[in-house]
Each structure stands twice: as structure tokens, then as C-alpha cells.
Amino acid sequence: MTISTCGHEYTISLLQLKEEQALYQQFCDILASLLPDSALSFFIRPSLSRKESLKLVYQQHVAQSLALEDMLDKAQLCRGKPALISKSYTCMPLRLDDQVIGLLWVYEALTPANCNLTAHLMNVFFHQWHTLALARIDPLSQLLNRQTFDERVLQIASGQGFLQPREAHNARNWYLALFDIDHFKRVNDSFGHVIGDEVILLTAQYLKDNFRAEDYVFRYGGEEFAILFQAHSDTEAQSLLDRVRDVIGLATFPQVKTVTLSGGYTEVTDVMQVSELVNQADRALYHAKQHGRNKVVFFGALGLESEQVASSDIELF
Numbered sequence: 001m002t003i004s005t006c007g008h009e010y011t012i013s014l015l016q017l018k019e020e021q022a023l024y025q026q027f028c029d030i031l032a033s034l035l036p037d038s039a040l041s042f043f044i045r046p047s048l049s050r051k052e053s054l055k056l057v058y059q060q061h062v063a064q065s066l067a068l069e070d071m072l073d074k075a076q077l078c079r080g081k082p083a084l085i086s087k088s089y090t091c092m093p094l095r096l097d098d099q100v101i102g103l104l105w106v107y108e109a110l111t112p113a114n115c116n117l118t119a120h121l122m123n124v125f126f127h128q129w130h131t132l133a134l135a136r137i138d139p140l141s142q143l144l145n146r147q148t149f150d151e152r153v154l155q156i157a158s159g160q161g162f163l164q165p166r167e168a169h170n171a172r173n174w175y176l177a178l179f180d181i182d183h184f185k186r187v188n189d190s191f192g193h194v195i196g197d198e199v200i201l202l203t204a205q206y207l208k209d210n211f212r213a214e215d216y217v218f219r220y221g222g223e224e225f226a227i228l229f230q231a232h233s234d235t236e237a238q239s240l241l242d243r244v245r246d247v248i249g250l251a252t253f254p255q256v257k258t259v260t261l262s263g264g265y266t267e268v269t270d271v272m273q274v275s276e277l278v279n280q281a282d283r284a285l286y287h288a289k290q291h292g293r294n295k296v297v298f299f300g301a302l303g304l305e306s307e308q309v310a311s312s313d314i315e316l317f
Contacts, residue, residue: 007117010034014124020132021155027125028058031104034118039107041065044094048133051213054103062107071105082119085109092119094126102126138219140197141204149218149226150274156228157270157277172230175237177265178281179207179245182293184223191255199223199253203261206251210244226281234267234298241265241296249294260294267300 010030017023024044031042039061043054054068066089075093078084084091090110094102104122138145144152156174181187181203188196200223207217207225215229231237241263249260264284268277284299291297 007121010121011124014121014128017128018132020129023125023129023132024057027121030121031058031118032060034114034121035106035110037061038110039063041071041105042103043068043071043105044102044129047213048096048130048137049208049213050099051208053213054100066105066107068103071103072100075100075103082123083110083115085112085115090115092122094122096130141200141219143204143208143225144216144218146218146220149220152216152218152228153268153274153277157268157272159270172232173237174268175229175231175265176268176277176281177227177229177237177241177263177296178220178278178285179225179227179261179263180285180289181223182260182262182289187256187259195255196223199256199259202251202253203248203259206248207244210247228268234300237265237267238296238298245294245296262288262293263296264288265296265298 013026013030014023017026028042031040040059041056041062042058044057045052045054054072059065071091074084074086074089074091078091078093082092087109089108090104090106092104092106092115093100102122104118110118136144136148153176181199184196184199187199200219203223204217204219204225207227211217211227211229215227218226218228220226229237229240231240245261245263249258251259253259262285264281264287266277266280266284280299283304284297284302287302288295288297
């Protein structure tokens, strides 16, 4: 592809993408094409969450990398301008709400023309990424929405999730948990939907605050939440979920005072369909509801056969 000096074709190639993984890949390809002989590192925060740290997305021709902390120190000098050009490096940060959420570090001084074009394309990438990220957010809870859920499960099951850590000596497994607010219908009936929405929002905040940045927390529907998280074992997963359930159970909610959660979870494997995975977690949740609520149940402990499609209607309030 012949590229104009204004990068119009590059810009169009970024704006036409509607999936984050493809957007990351396209921007990395652009960097390789624009700066084929330059040593560079590109970092980004994988989501809008402030809990996330910058992750290395792309690197080329780097023999000895500079520490990210040192790069970020230089990025603080870029306030009010798109880049900092020194004799031995070029630093280009991306900012959101005064936080550095992305950083391109080139181990040489770029020409003004190359620097301006690269900075422009970084901004195009960022605005497209930000638009896609916002489209995945549930407006009430500020969690990932239901439409994002299937895609994330498939990415994780296939090992293609964005920057998922897989240390060989300390491997963790992925799990899916479904949480449901106990007796939520009573909350709406007794206190009204405004308080009900407040309970959903606060529960969402507690869930988000008590899982790791690399885990995924979704509003799955109504008063139900889904979490894709990592643990070394079924026992560790149970302990983590029980701890989160306890945190919420001990919290004070406006007017309602006390809220409890029931949960069910299962391990994510690469041989399972999304519907089968959800069915397993849902059946474990159903068991928790039917046996006292305010507890978390592991599907594997129930001794049940897996089913492709859920066959039971669950009363969740």
C-alpha cells in the first residue's frame, strides 16, 4: 500500500475497525510500516479502569529496553505537547483525564515530519479505541456489558485474550462466576427503582474493586453479574469469591442497609461452548439459591453432567 505523507490511508484503516483486537494489530502494523528500522516500544492500558497499569503491546529492534518507570518520568515533561524529542529518544504519551494510558517510546530522535504523523495516528488510534471501549460499558453499573461477554469468553477459551499472563511456573486457570443479588425484587418493591439502581451501582463498584485489574466484571443482566477471573485452583477460586461475597454482605447500602449475593462458578476450558459454560455456572447459582442463598457453589462439586443448553428457569429473587 502506498502511503501519503498525511497518512490518510492509515487513518481510514484505523477508523474502519470495530473490534479492539483488530485495532491493536492494525496500529502495531502501522508502526512497523512507518518506522521499519527504528527500535521502539508501545504500551497501553488495556481498559478504561484506573486500576490497570500500562502493558507492553508491541516492540521491535529493542536490544536493551529502558524501564517503563523512566519512560513515564519523561512523559511527565510532555504536558501540553504531543511528544518530547531528545537526541537519543522520542517520547509520545496518550492521556485520559490527566493519566497516561498509552506510551510510544522510540529509541532515537524522529524527524519532525515523522513525529507529527506518528503522533496524529496515535491520536486516531486512541479515539477509536476509546469509542469502542465506551460501547462495551453498561451505563448504570459502569461494568462491561452483556454484549461483550461472549467475545471475552471465546478469547479466553482460545487463549487469545489481550495480554493474558501465562507464567509457565505459576499458571492460573480461568473461571466464570455468576453472582445474583438476593431478593432484589423486594428491594424494588419496598424502596423503589431508584434505590434498586443504587444497589446495583454500589454492588458493581464493590465487585470491580475486589477483583484484579486483569479480570473481567460484567453486568450480565438485571441484578446479575458475571466475572471472568483467574485462580491457581478451585479452592483458591472459592476463597476469592467467598471473600468478595463477604465484603458486600458486610457493606451498608442506602435505606436497604444489607445486601447479600448468591453465586455459582465453573472453570473455563477450551472445549466448552459459551452456552455450556454459562449453563454450568447458572446451575451452580441455582443450587446456591435453593440451599439458603448468600453462598457460592462450584459446579464441579455438584456431581452433575454438563448440558449444552440450560433447561431450567431459575427464580432469582
